[in-house]
């Protein structure tokens with residue numbers, strides 16, 4: 001008995017444990033994706049092989065049948081109850097209906113009663129790696145009938161190709177996401193969420209080259225927490241870590257998207273400010289200094305006063321400069337800020 005013959009009412013034609021089938025479908029992240037020539041090509045091939053005017057790659061979602069590709073007709077999504085493909089995911093490998101108009105489950109479906117007045121339907125289930133029928137590759141004709149044996153066998157092979165393409169696409173997506181995650185891990189300092197030293201220096205090199213090329217100013221702000229050793233000594237390393245994490249968050253929240261905040265080392269942080277002259281960078285540093293001083297840190301119930309000293313380095317296109325001299329300038333200014341009493345900003349060369 002064919003799968004379709006086992007169903008009595010289309011509105012209840014759902015596989016058992018449909019939620020697992022749906023979960024398998026959603027894992028592929030293919031619903032509502034743009035048209036893709038590779039899938040269209042496979043539907044065209046299906047029409048050629050089967051000698052029919054129409055072929056469709058459909059995915060059976062919770063309440064709709066979404067069309068990934070079709071040949072011979074234009075089709076968007078259909079309500080699940082108005083699609084023959086809903087019958088083709090009920091467990092059988094192939095669902096064949098020789099004449100939709102003669103089958104009580106399909107006779108009143110839009111495809112059968114409106115142009116193009118489809119009669120023959122053959123759908124092969126697209127089966128996920130974990131064994132769920134997520135959709136179909138189906139062919140249709142306006143004449144009633146059945147596919148020949150060879151055509152049916154070819155359609156099955158073609159459906160495997162469709163599924164292989166879906167898998168390939170999903171694997172490529174996973175790979176891209178993993179690479180992005182690894183990149184994030186390789187460039188981010190775990191404690192502060194800022195760029196790590198390597199990433200910071202890499203970006204600085206890039207920004208220096210860009211500043212020279214486009215004759216734009218570039219600044220760097222070096223930040224060193226004041227008497228941080230004392231915090232560690234008095235309250236323990238874990239509290240020191242928490243302070244660093246808080247300051248990292250403050251930095252991330254205080255910069256523009258094009259700015260590059262990083263952990264230069266230990267309790268020394270740095271923000272690279274592209275397209276920012278010395279004056280702007282000093283204003284930024286002063287605002288940040290005040291925010292940092294106002295930030296609340298706790299050691300248990302006790303409030304911890306935390307401040308930082310800031311050194312600003314800068315160059316514009318009139319100067320011949322490199323990344324190292326920019327950092328040296330910022331570092332020298334920071335040294336001055338420390339010696340002038342801490343919790344202050346020093347700008348540029350003395």
Ligand SMILES: Nc1nc2c(ncn2[C@@H]2O[C@H](COP(=O)(O)OP(=O)(O)OP(=O)(O)O)[C@@H](O)[C@H]2O)c(=O)[nH]1
Nearest residue numbers: 224225226227228229230232237238240241266267
């Ligand atoms: N908790 C914690 N401490 C760190 C980390 N990295 C560096 N430190 C500590 O930061 C302290 C830096 O101390 P110093 O270089 O003497 O400077 P300071 O005590 O901040 O004094 P000034 O910079 O002169 O104001 C050292 O005790 C380091 O161990 C970290 O990731 N976590």
